[in-house]
Amino acid sequence: MRTPAAVLSLTLLAACGGDDDEPFVQPEVLTDQSGAVFGWECDEAMKCRLSRLEDSPPAPVEDCGPELEPTFSYSWGHLIELSAVCADSKGWVSFPRLGRLVVCEADGDCPVIGNDAYECNAGYCKNSAQAELFDDLPNRWAMEQICLGDTPRYEPYEASPELAAAIDEACPGGSDDPCLSLPAGCRDPRG
Known part of the structure; x- marks a missing residue:
């Protein structure tokens, strides 16, 4: 809202x-x-x-x-x-x-x-x-948090090879550059 x-x-x-x-x-x-x-x-x-x-x-x-x-x-x-x-x-x-x-x-x-x-x-x-x-996608760092953040803190916090590849494709720039698309399987942070 x-x-x-x-x-x-x-x-x-x-x-x-x-x-x-x-x-x-x-x-x-x-x-x-x-x-x-x-x-x-x-x-x-x-x-x-x-x-x-x-x-x-x-x-x-x-x-x-x-x-x-x-x-x-x-x-x-x-x-x-x-x-x-x-x-x-x-x-x-x-x-x-x-x-x-x-x-x-x-x-x-x-x-x-x-x-x-x-x-x-x-x-x-x-x-x-x-x-x-x-309405913008975040940078790579925030996108990784959005994609993996449902994991409790003390369980393995690592992207599967598929998710890592999807994040790489969606966020090809530097860590502070906005992602260009939403990686498959990640919650959409835009509102």
Whole structure:
């Protein structure tokens, strides 16, 4: 669903403490492509964090070694990715096989992160300010996540030879270039 710019402006104002009668309410949980569910908690300054719930996957203990703490974090741009990470006081590192995109059934399933409002489009939370990209195919990296993201984090995360060939054909450019077609068997992210 596309939301007019005026409605998005009101949503952002409400999320940032505007005078709107119905302020934006952050979702209490976020769900990723694999079906994993995480708590989503935001303070009054709109600083948000993920929390593990009973249905959340385990943290990447074996991947982090003795120096780093296994936990979960998120990154955002056009889409939102929830990642199992290895963290310390300086930041975190993750691995491509440990990230999954946030999925949704309605706009209320999508958060506001900082100044970025998200809305549900084609089953993914997408940045409302980038609505011109909603009908575009993503780059190779995001396409691989879309094609493989239903796999739980700790099961083998590798494209079959057929899927790898289909992704190569659909996304012939560099990793940041948009794909030219949808690989067979992959969910269509356009909306």
